[in-house]
Amino acid sequence: MKLIKFLILVLFPSLILLNSCKQESIKTVINKEGSLTQSEMLEDYDLLKSIYINANAGLYKYHTKAEIDSVFASNKKLITKKLSYREFYTVLWNVIDYTGSCHNTLKYPDSLDKKLSKQKIYFPIPLKYINNKLYTNLDYKGIPLGSEIISVNNMPENQFSTLISKYVSTDGFNKTGKYAGIETDWLPFYIYLTLGAQNEFKLKYRTQNSSRTQELKIASVTCKDFYKNYNQRFSKTYENRKNEDYTYKYLDSINTGVLEVNTFAMGGPKSKGHKKYVKFLDSVFTNLKTNNIPNLIVDIRGNGGGNDPNDLLLYSFLTKRSFKENTTAFTLFNEVPNQEYYVYDDIKELASELAEEHSILKDGKYYQNSTFNKTWHPNKNAFNGRIILLIDPFVASAGSLFASLLKSDPNTIIIGEETLGGYYGHTGHIPVTYELPNSKLDVTFSIVDLEQDVEQLLDEKYGDGVKPDFKVTQTYQDFLDNKDTEFNFAIEKIKL
Template sequence: MLKFKIALIFFLPLFAFSQNEKWPAEKLKQDLTIFKEIREKANSGLYKYRTKQQIDSIYSWAFSQINTPKSLIEFYKIVLQITDFEGSLHNDTTLPEDFEKKYSSGNVFFPFPVKLINDQLVVNFQNSKIPLGSQIYSINGIETSKLLSTVYKYYTTDGYNITGKSIGIGSSFAKYFEMEYGPQKRFTVEYSLPNQTKRLKKTVSAVSNEIRKENFKKRHSLPIDSIQYNRAKDKYSFKVISNNTALLSVHTFVIGRNAKHKEHLAYKKYLDSCFNYLSKNNQIKNLIVDVRNNGGGTDPNDIVTFSYLAEKPFRENASAYVNFQKIPFAEYLVYEETEPQKKQEEKKDFEDELKEEFPKSENGKYIQDEKFNPLLQAEKNSFKGQIYLLISPRIASAGSLFASLVAGNTKGIVIGEETMGGYFGHNGHTPIEYELPNTKIKTQFSIVNLEQDVPKKPNQIFGRGIIPDYEVKQTFEDFMKNRDTQLEYTLKLIEE
């Protein structure tokens, strides 16, 4: 599958407006018009989950919000609302780097990491001010339910999924709060102590971004969820955990750039040795496959992994297409290269690859050539026993494609929480980035609209992530003791 990323590596020009200065409405409308036209021409997933009427409606709302001058932050939040509304976890819209650094400088951040436990916002940090595990009801007078709904737009997910936004809340709550409600010097927190209902209040001082990051590294839940937010040191592992059960954990599919990369080849060799062992050991009837921390990666790691679980021939996807072969609005592209000649070469290489993989036009769509989506065979030593797939809201992109294939095309039992990546499909594989001419806001999205090779199932809903057969969430007690609720549940299910 084509892998190409246009990324910004040069420095942005000095920002023309101060943090609080208002931008003229006409400049903002120019940028919003370009933003809309780019997505209509280039984004094949624009109408994947929303009708044209719904998309037109949100743009009508957006234009109505900029009839008067707005600050850059105010305009950014409007554009971000549209980005999130489209429903793709590969969507990303960002402020100019120099502006964000200035805006977020100083002691302006909420000091404590938090975590959503059964829809309750709890303190995820051992400290002397507000005890670990305390439930937060409001911050600076803003009720938690309202607070969460306003910051959801900062972390995009596929379709109508909400569970995946908990990952963003857990990692970047303080940043989202500062962006949404402005820099704060202090925070008045209404809370209750663990396992109590009496509401208390305490005011705590804001901290710097550096301290915010250090506190996050020291959060209470680090032993359980650390891999969710950091690239795994041990990307994959295999172990026999009882006389009849083995555990395969794959924390990421960022395992080499392509099928020829030495890191991918080492992974393939490792998988082969694991499944050779399983095929020769008839006592091991159960295989737990843990991909709860897998946020995606590169081909063909996801497909190779599934080939050891597949029961029959399969494809990576049922269909795939893009909207263009010639890049629209190329004048606003963000390039890797800086020299004009090299930019043109980069653009040509990208378009040539698109023409090779998506050569045929049908009803305004360029369809993927079959040679890029061949029929694949299950490995000879593929596992023949019972599969238990552990999933979570962290699973996205290639991680969710793999999990969808297991959930849809095997007899595997799926345990955990709904993924942020879609079951039926997503927009992925090929990211492209643009920069708006006035505000210098950057927007990135993936251009390949693909339908995954999975069947319809009663418990799988269009526009949602992979729905588990057994929904198992971490309990508050398990959070406090850092116990792995889903794994323990699975082991008990196997015993029974």
């Protein structure tokens, strides 16, 4: 196994692989969710707590031990004999989410996923979240595109949005990334976790330019049907504008370069993808320097992370300071704890690599040594002009680390919305997965807690994502017109 220094944050992958089969009733689905006894649920719950205490270096990153203990204790009281499998998932998630790491996941067993995916129990309409309101992202069954959702099954929109968005994991106390998850293809699963299996959904909504509230019941669909609708969503054209890993163009009218880096997942330092990326950056920044271009827009919206050192390499072309990936990075172990529940077969290799990289034992923590955290210096072709960075709530992991480094520099203007990933640090690098023996739920988290090499800033509190200098989000009208609000705002700033 070759460790990936930054777990690629696949925030919202396709929920399940879909296979055609005979439809089953909702009652059958509920029965097949699993009939765990109270003692079995308590056993899995206590095991999760043990694993987190032994292996999760970020457990107390944003909360005190007393606060974490209190959350474990209060949620344990919710485990009763009548608790369903789905509700047990939520009890576990309450604790997992509270710890505040964008690398946290809790996964249904594949067999149950496949059974549920074939049932007509899911919400059918892709949605758009704009300025704290929900809008339909598709014409559907008489409900026009852009209709504002007032309530779902008599649940007011604000309560509905809060409950379904809780299943998105973010760093620290971030909320923007949670609400952004509503717009993804994970939406039907989030609604299922919140409301359970549904035969139909009762919607109250208002159409464009109307104050009249209308009501309509719409039938539930399978996941496959939702994905068909999702792939026909109105905003797809706008979202697919960023369909390459990285691009560069020059805007002659305002003498500005535009560099898009949509992922850092080009591979590690010896990969072909990384070497191609190095040549690309060399070419771009040589061109910027040779032509004395004064402005550069760096667009990393949607960048959920990737491989080291692709983020750090890009930053070396944009900064005037020497820097490191992080100031500290530690894990709690060099021998995998709770091994009998560990999913992968790389225990010996993981232990060996941890011993090599995290070799400094101090106060019960294994710190990263300097061999794996070198000092970087500005590239000889580093850009010296004005930098505008575009960010959004989907930026995380290596993406948000890059954004935090760049925000520390005085010549950067940041436009967009707070990132899902943290400004001061995150818990990442190496993912591990454990299977809880009774529920068969897979718990995944990363084991290295790190503090990023960034400046202390007045507008950044510990637990925040990277915040913009100018908060700009797509407006409702720009959504209907498929316009890029943030990019257009950046252009106007350059023209001033």
